[in-house]
Amino acid sequence: xxxxxxxxxxxxxxRERLRGGNGRLELxxxxxxxxxxxxxxxxxxxxxxxxxxxxxxLAADGHDVLVVDPVxxxxxxxxxxxxxxxxxxxxxxxxxxxxxxxxxLLGPLYHLLERDDRVRAWREAxxxxxxxxxxxxxxxxxxxxxxDGLRKEFPLDTRYRALVEHSMATGEHLPPADTPWxxxxxxxxxxxxxxxxxxxxxxxxxxxxxxxxAWMLPNADLDALYDDPVRFxxxxxxxxxxxxxxxxxxxxxxxxxxxxxx
Numbered sequence: 114x115x116x117x118x119x120x121x122x123x124x125x126x127x128r129e130r131l132r133g134g135n136g137r138l139e140l141x142x143x144x145x146x147x148x149x150x151x152x153x154x155x156x157x158x159x160x161x162x163x164x165x166x167x168x169x170x171l172a173a174d175g176h177d178v179l180v181v182d183p184v185x186x187x188x189x190x191x192x193x194x195x196x197x198x199x200x201x202x203x204x205x206x207x208x209x210x211x212x213x214x215x216x217x218l219l220g221p222l223y224h225l226l227e228r229d230d231r232v233r234a235w236r237e238a239x240x241x242x243x244x245x246x247x248x249x250x251x252x253x254x255x256x257x258x259x260x261d262g263l264r265k266e267f268p269l270d271t272r273y274r275a276l277v278e279h280s281m282a283t284g285e286h287l288p289p290a291d292t293p294w295x296x297x298x299x300x301x302x303x304x305x306x307x308x309x310x311x312x313x314x315x316x317x318x319x320x321x322x323x324x325x326x327a328w329m330l331p332n333a334d335l336d337a338l339y340d341d342p343v344r345f346x347x348x349x350x351x352x353x354x355x356x357x358x359x360x361x362x363x364x365x366x367x368x369x370x371x372x373x374x375x
Contacts, residue, residue, distance in 0.1 A: 134332025161220030165191035172196030211241030235313035306370035315372035322365035
């Protein structure tokens with residue numbers, strides 16, 4: 114992992130991001146999608162699992178969870194969670210602790226800028242997976258920076274439009290070091306993650322948009338929705354109804370591609 118990316122996560126960004134606003138929506142929808150592919154008491158490898166934000170609820174659901182992450186402080190925090198084990202490692206060179214029923218790539222794929230590295234991560238996930246098991250890989254949508262500029266004051270910095278134009282054209286999100294913008298990443302087109310999984314020899318089950326266009330609502334409005342049972346149920350229903358709709362996938366900030374090992 115590049116030092117810039119390590120420094121970004123060392124600021125504790127990820128710990129708080131999923132607790133409210135559109136981050137909470139990403140977490141809730143990730144739980145919905147991943148739980149569909151988990152049998153009771155599955156053995157789960159959470160690659161790039163950071164401090165264990167997903168490992169925590171997976172262990173609480175009764176699954177056996179191993180976190181692999183390149184940042185030692187993340188591993189220490191994840192290992193302290195009840196029912197979670199954690200080791201330092203790289204998505205492109207996983208430990209030989211399989212076979213697993215499910216492998217989660219919920220963090221690594223958008224921090225690997227080269228396609229060969231992303232395919233290698235999918236291939237490594239397949240290697241430690243049991244036959245018939247599934248890999249779920251999360252990616253950031255190609256238009257995420259464009260849409261983030263509609264929600265925030267980022268465009269007031271005259272460099273932001275060039276950043277967006279470059280990410281839209283190439284997928285590479287390369288922010289200047291002196292900005293509060295999301296760190297170095299690769300932003301996928303809706304079909305790309307599935308193509309990379311196929312290149313690794315996996316059978317694609319589907320690609321699911323997590324937040325649709327709802328993530329562009331102000332965080333205060335989303336937090337109010339979470340407290341309103343009727344509107345919250347409608348929000349989640351609407352996202353489930355459109356999660357595979359091609360015309361909507363490109364609007365989602367995050368997508369999950371699910372693929373099975375033959």
